[in-house]
Amino acid sequence: MSQKPTLNSRKLQIQSLSILSVLALFITIGYFFLREPNEPLSKTTVANVLPESIITQIQHAQYAELYDVTDTADNATTPYTLRYVLTGASLPDALIEDYIKELKKQYVNDAEASVQNNLTVQTTVIPYQQSFYSFVLHKRVLQQNVQVASEMKYFFYDAAEQKLVTFKQLLAHDEAHLQTIATLLRTTIAQAPQYASLQQVAFMAPNYVPRWSDFEQFTLSDEALTFTFATNSTPALLDVPLPIKAVNDLLAPAYQLPLPKMANVVDATYVLDETKKRVALTFDDGPHATVTPQVLDTLRKYDAKATFYVLGNKVQVHPELAQRIVSEGHEIGNHTWTHPNLVRLSDEEILNEYNRTTEAIIEATGYTPSTFRPPYGSTNDRVESLLPLPSVMWSIDTLDWKHRNANTTVYKASTMLHNNAIILMHDIHQPTADALDHVLANLQAAGFECVTVSELNMYVQ
Numbered sequence: 380m381s382q383k384p385t386l387n388s389r390k391l392q393i394q395s396l397s398i399l400s401v402l403a404l405f406i407t408i409g410y411f412f413l414r415e416p417n418e419p420l421s422k423t424t425v426a427n428v429l430p431e432s433i434i435t436q437i438q439h440a441q442y443a444e445l446y447d448v449t450d451t452a453d454n455a456t457t458p459y460t461l462r463y464v465l466t467g468a469s470l471p472d473a474l475i476e477d478y479i480k481e482l483k484k485q486y487v488n489d490a491e492a493s494v495q496n497n498l499t500v501q502t503t504v505i506p507y508q509q510s511f512y513s514f515v516l517h518k519r520v521l522q523q524n525v526q527v528a529s530e531m532k533y534f535f536y537d538a539a540e541q542k543l544v545t546f547k548q549l550l551a552h553d554e555a556h557l558q559t560i561a562t563l564l565r566t567t568i569a570q571a572p573q574y575a576s577l578q579q580v581a582f583m584a585p586n587y588v589p590r591w592s593d594f595e596q597f598t599l600s601d602e603a604l605t606f607t608f609a610t611n612s613t614p615a616l617l618d619v620p621l622p623i624k625a626v627n628d629l630l631a632p633a634y635q636l637p638l639p640k641m642a643n644v645v646d647a648t649y650v651l652d653e654t655k656k657r658v659a660l661t662f663d664d665g666p667h668a669t670v671t672p673q674v675l676d677t678l679r680k681y682d683a684k685a686t687f688y689v690l691g692n693k694v695q696v697h698p699e700l701a702q703r704i705v706s707e708g709h710e711i712g713n714h715t716w717t718h719p720n721l722v723r724l725s726d727e728e729i730l731n732e733y734n735r736t737t738e739a740i741i742e743a744t745g746y747t748p749s750t751f752r753p754p755y756g757s758t759n760d761r762v763e764s765l766l767p768l769p770s771v772m773w774s775i776d777t778l779d780w781k782h783r784n785a786n787t788t789v790y791k792a793s794t795m796l797h798n799n800a801i802i803l804m805h806d807i808h809q810p811t812a813d814a815l816d817h818v819l820a821n822l823q824a825a826g827f828e829c830v831t832v833s834e835l836n837m838y839v840q
């Protein structure tokens with residue numbers, strides 16, 4: 380009696396074990412037959428689940444309201460090192476973390492079992508004013524140390540409001556401002572040789588209609604609103620900066636820099652009117668102690684805007700005139716320091732001529748010039764590739780420096796007149812100042828509006 384139950388229970392145990400095994404087998408077989416057809420089988424050899432990771436979070440070294448996050452996994456086949464930033468605010472952080480999570484998932488799914496994979500994310504933080512930050516996340520995927528994928532992701536964070544801001548919000552959903560930004564970008568790209576590889580992209584097509592989604596890759600700093608565009612060649616991405624002073628008025632008020640209202644690169648209130656006829660008057664080689672003030676007085680009389688291509692050494696002598704040019708709504712452009720023939724200079728000398736002049740203009744006016752005119756119109760590919768600003772030439776030469784005759788200047792400026800003309804004059808010769816009243820009266824009578832070079836560029840593409 381005492382042994383029988385023992386035997387019986389052992390038998391029972393054996394029976395239930397075999398039943399369990401058979402059940403397990405059926406479940407396993409059933410799984411293979413019933414599993415979703417798109418569920419990958421082979422990838423199970425790679426860590427198809429996310430590897431163990433170590434996450435550290437410390438206060439950002441430079442910006443106290445941000446956190447530096449390092450997320451690393453050190454396993455054999457799918458290691459990664461992700462450096463990004465968090466804000467301490469729940470909604471922005473959820474969006475950033477979602478992006479990181481998706482990156483990791485995609486990386487592990489795409490990883491090849493037979494090779495050494497690697498994923499890195501590096502993050503650049505660009506501050507704007509006191510409490511705005513652009514986060515640029517650069518993702519790179521390597522296989523056997525060869526880059527197989529690369530991607531940039533942009534976030535713009537408003538720390539005061541603790542929210543992420545889209546480009547559409549940055550421009551207060553204003554379609555007209557989007558149009559202006561697109562025009563400024565297209566003009567910039569069309570004129571600068573360093574953007575040659577962008578001229579073939581869809582963005583530059585003549586019938587292009589701007590869409591908000593084309594401008595999501597942006598950063599904002601105290602100097603520039605910069606967009607990144609993909610090219611069809613190397614480098615695969617190009618940054619195109621627009622000076623903050625050219626776009627400040629296009630931003631929603633919450634994001635504007637409190638700039639003095641004097642820079643007239645492009646007047647944001649300026650209405651694009653294709654039906655109007657326009658010319659850009661340009662005055663070179665000044666400012667001059669007596670001629671420039673007379674030119675400015677006459678321009679004011681006709682409410683006409685002009686562009687002054689100044690020499691740095693003269694700005695240094697007459698900073699108050701440079702200041703007056705800008706404060707009266709005219710554009711000021713760089714025309715070098717000593718007026719040399721640039722193609723005969725070394726790279727270093729060219730840059731010196733250019734940089735000294737830009738610095739003198741900023742020093743005198745607080746305004747950074749956005750166009751450049753090479754002395755004598757003399758330039759070549761080397762000069763153009765060295766200098767960051769487009770060279771502005773002219774379509775009508777009054778030859779005022781040669782004949783020094785007011786009547787001839789009036790005649791030249793009036794008889795060759797055409798729409799979108801850029802007229803070359805010099806505010807260092809008295810007869811030119813004397814001719815200006817008559818020139819402007821003629822332009823007005825002929826229905827032309829006098830605009831700055833940068834405003835004219837908005838039309839001419």
Ligand code: NI
Nearest residue numbers: 663664754755
């Ligand atoms: Ni000149």
